[in-house]
């Protein structure tokens with residue numbers, strides 16, 4: 001099923017990176033600039049993430065000796081430094097997720113670079129070095145993003161959805177490249193759980209069992225065919241009691257099945273870079289931008 005299978009460490013059948021996007025109240029403030037101060041219930045809903053869910057996740061994953069990648073906007077690092085320190089102390093990776101959860105492909109190149117730099121500065125000033133990984137807020141990766149990531153020395157992105165295993169993104173202008181660790185909407189918890197009338201989220205709320213059915217099916221296929229399974233979960237959603245209980249049950253299921261390499265994305269990055277350097281595996285390469293402008297076919301010039 002996978003034409004360019006990648007060898008995982010110790011003969012593992014698949015790799016699992018249970019990643020979390022710790023948005024806290026960044027996106028909420030970005031999208032509600034004029035009214036955020038009046039939406040107190042919505043504030044409390046978004047702040048459940050750093051105040052309640054993060055300590056819960058840290059405790060439960062520590063007892064299961066699981067270390068994960070958390071994508072965090074720079075503003076959230078500044079606003080909740082204690083939670084970032086807690087994650088780092090427990091061996092989790094902090095990767096960058098914008099500054100205020102801006103949508104890079106909606107704000108123009110100059111603004112994109114401005115907010116990207118603010119995010120980088122926030123990351124570096126708290127963590128003392130630059131991030132290795134990036135996920136575009138709202139998956140809004142722009143046609144300028146790859147260049148900016150490469151300039152910042154970022155080694156991997158996890159915003160795109162173009163494969164089942166790692167691949168490489170090459171910047172057509174400079175010929176530099178980085179690794180892409182793709183995910184998919186099937187592994188995002190937003191479509192199942194995001195319902196908040198103040199914020200305009202109107203998803204019908206899934207039972208955790210229904211959401212896990214989707215995540216588990218994706219895992220079973222990844223295990224069967226040797227893929228990379230990356231969840232995109234949010235502490236404000238999947239960190240709530242019933243849903244997080246289901247996450248832990250899914251983890252038990254994966255461990256019981258066996259042959260799974262559980263890893264942070266920086267560890268997967270190390271592994272893939274080593275495979276490439278040793279000539280043991282070559283990634284498929286995709287050159288960006290895919291299109292530099294709207295298709296000429298739409299210009300009605302014929």
Ligand SMILES: [Zn+2]
Nearest residue numbers: 021023137138
């Ligand atoms: Zn996010």
